[in-house]
Amino acid sequence: MxxxxxxxxxxxxxxxxxxxxxxxxxxxxxxxxxxxxxxxxxxxxxxxxxxxxxxxxxxxxxxxxxxxxxxxxxxxxxxxxxxxxxxxxxxxxxxxxxxxxxxxxxxxxxxPRRLGVENEDKLAMNGISWCAICDGPLFRDKKLVVVGGGNSAVEEASYLASIATHVTMVQNLDNLTADPKAIDILKAHKNVDYRYGSVVTRFEMDDKGMTGVTIKNNKGETETISAEGAFEYIGxxxxxxxxxxxxxxxxxxxxxxxxxxxxxxxxxxxxxxxxxxxxxxxxxxxxxxxxxxxxxxxxxxxxxx
Ligand SMILES: Cc1cc2nc3c(=O)[nH]c(=O)nc-3n(C[C@H](O)[C@H](O)[C@H](O)COP(=O)(O)OP(=O)(O)OC[C@H]3O[C@@H](n4cnc5c(N)ncnc54)[C@H](O)[C@@H]3O)c2cc1C
Known part of the structure; x- marks a missing residue:
């Protein structure tokens, strides 16, 4: 035919x-x-x-x-x-x-684009997700990291903040680039904090899953954020x-x-x-x-x- x-x-x-x-x-x-x-x-x-x-x-x-x-x-x-x-x-x-x-x-x-850092493949769909609506409920009352600062990152972080105990936004630029209204909604959540000028260098894990996210800022300082899950919105x-x-x-x-x-x-x-x-x-x-x-x-x- x-x-x-x-x-x-x-x-x-x-x-x-x-x-x-x-x-x-x-x-x-x-x-x-x-x-x-x-x-x-x-x-x-x-x-x-x-x-x-x-x-x-x-x-x-x-x-x-x-x-x-x-x-x-x-x-x-x-x-x-x-x-x-x-x-x-x-x-x-x-x-x-x-x-x-x-x-x-x-x-x-x-x-979705992936970060390409250590342990990302091992934790993909088992700690790391690209879909908040699909996987967000699995992280109820847990600590999360959201990577990115555009519309997708900011809108999905607002949703995740209503489920998780705490959300840390990791953004490589010095500010969020989403629409102002979306940023206002996110900033109204008191359980969200922000790391600007920072990139993820590796995910930390033990035999049960993710334990944290290590980041490096543009001054060369590293930090490991305690987290049981991460959502990536980087393009x-x-x-x-x-x-x-x-x-x-x-x-x-x-x-x-x-x-x-x-x-x-x-x-x-x-x-x-x-x-x-x-x-x-x-x-x-x-x-x-x-x-x-x-x-x-x-x-x-x-x-x-
Ligand atoms: C987190 C997030 C939030 C967003 N929020 C908004 C918003 O608030 N408002 C808005 O307007 N837009 C939003 N967008 C953008 C919007 O979703 C997209 O612009 C829109 O979905 C694009 O539609 P599309 O049909 O081009 O592609 P898609 O929606 O990506 O659909 C493509 C389809 O093709 C299928 N496919 C791919 N390859 C093959 C293949 N080889 N064989 C068979 N099937 C295949 C895929 O499975 C998929 O179902 C958002 C996007 C994301 C990621």
């Missing part, structure tokens, strides 16, 4: 692209290797998506994927490991099967390994797309956090998805094998 559009990733960008494609009567399917809703399903609250006011990330994620199911959009729960070109036909490859399509919309988003890495041979990514791995979401390969589009862009948010990801689907429609209408 030849699809009109195959969408890789069921985050806000992919789901919106799927809704627009389906409503244009295109033969569409969407791949998801993890949780539908993408990153949204993994954080505490969202209050800047127009019209929804304040709600939990997973609630908006559920509303989005329900919308797709209501339109009978095919969702394939599988990991896309490669996209290949065969003339005008694109092949989307999963471990067990290959799917053929006229167009592809890559909406695979980002993954993201685009998920583009599976398209690296297409020549549509820049040196950091982000897809270069124009304002029609077209890449250098005709019929391959990018949308959402995975493309080079200024603002990576739910609302801009959804907008990219809509634009990509509209231009996929134009490509399909003009398509010749």
């Amino acid at each position: 030849l699809y009109d559009v195959l969408i890789i990733g069921a985050g806000p960008a992919g789901i919106t692209a799927a809704i627009y494609a389906k409503r244009s009567n295109l033969k569409v399917a969407m791949f998801e290797k993890d949780t539908p809703g993408g990153q949204l399903s993994k954080y505490n609250e969202i209050e800047n998506y127009t019209g929804t006011k304040k709600l939990a990330g997973y609630e908006l994620a559920t509303m989005m994927i329900d919308h797709a199911y209501e339109l009978d959009i095919e969702v394939i729960y599988d990991d896309v490991i490669k996209v290949e070109l065969d003339g005008n036909v694109k092949k989307v490859v999963t471990p067990e099967k290959t799917y053929e399509t006229k167009t592809v919309i890559v909406a695979s988003g980002n993954n 993201m890495i685009p998920v583009t390994d599976f398209i690296k041979d297409l020549g549509i990514t820049n040196k950091w791995g982000y897809i270069e797309a124009n304002d029609k979401m077209e890449t250098a390969v005709p019929g391959v589009f990018g949308a959402g956090d995975v493309i080079v862009k200024q603002i990576r948010q739910v609302i801009t990801a959804a907008a990219d998805g809509a634009i990509a689907a509209q231009n996929a429609l134009k490509y399909v209408e003009a398509w010749k094998k």
Whole structure:
């Protein structure tokens, strides 16, 4: 079977692209290797998506994927490991099967960047987490470290401060760089303290798990903060390994797309956090998805094998 559009990733960008494609009567399917809703399903609250006011990330994620199911959009729960070109036909490859399509919309988003310090791999998902809403409750009444100082770090630290006995923020810069409102909310928590101009040099552990986080400040002084858990929010890495041979990514791995979401390969589009862009948010990801689907429609209408 030849699809009109195959969408890789069921985050806000992919789901919106799927809704627009389906409503244009295109033969569409969407791949998801993890949780539908993408990153949204993994954080505490969202209050800047127009019209929804304040709600939990997973609630908006559920509303989005329900919308797709209501339109009978095919969702394939599988990991896309490669996209290949065969003339005008694109092949989307999963471990067990290959799917053929006229167009592809890559909406695979980002993954959290890791610190790369000693004991991080040993404690990953067992003391160190990248998802406060998923793992925060495991650290009730414990001492935590949050690494980072941008919006994600500050917003998730506010949530963690309401669960943990104490949170220490470790930020490499001399101030927090999140939105002022998010900083005000965090600063209202009395059980949070701050280490500025500091980087994590290693995680401390014994046979039961994490015991502390060692940091070094810009004066060269080291300190070990007692902690049973740590959350890292130090930026993201685009998920583009599976398209690296297409020549549509820049040196950091982000897809270069124009304002029609077209890449250098005709019929391959990018949308959402995975493309080079200024603002990576739910609302801009959804907008990219809509634009990509509209231009996929134009490509399909003009398509010749
Ligand atoms: C902690 C945190 C807090 C945030 N807070 C806000 C906020 O308050 N407001 C806001 O607007 N934005 C917020 N954001 C940003 C927002 O979540 C993202 O901009 C948005 O989710 C991007 O959507 P996307 O569809 O491009 O990618 P994603 O949401 O990353 O979705 C991509 C999807 O693709 C899937 N995928 C990847 N590779 C493959 C593959 N090979 N095969 C199959 N599936 C694949 C992934 O599993 C994922 O589900 C926050 C982000 C984080 C991390």
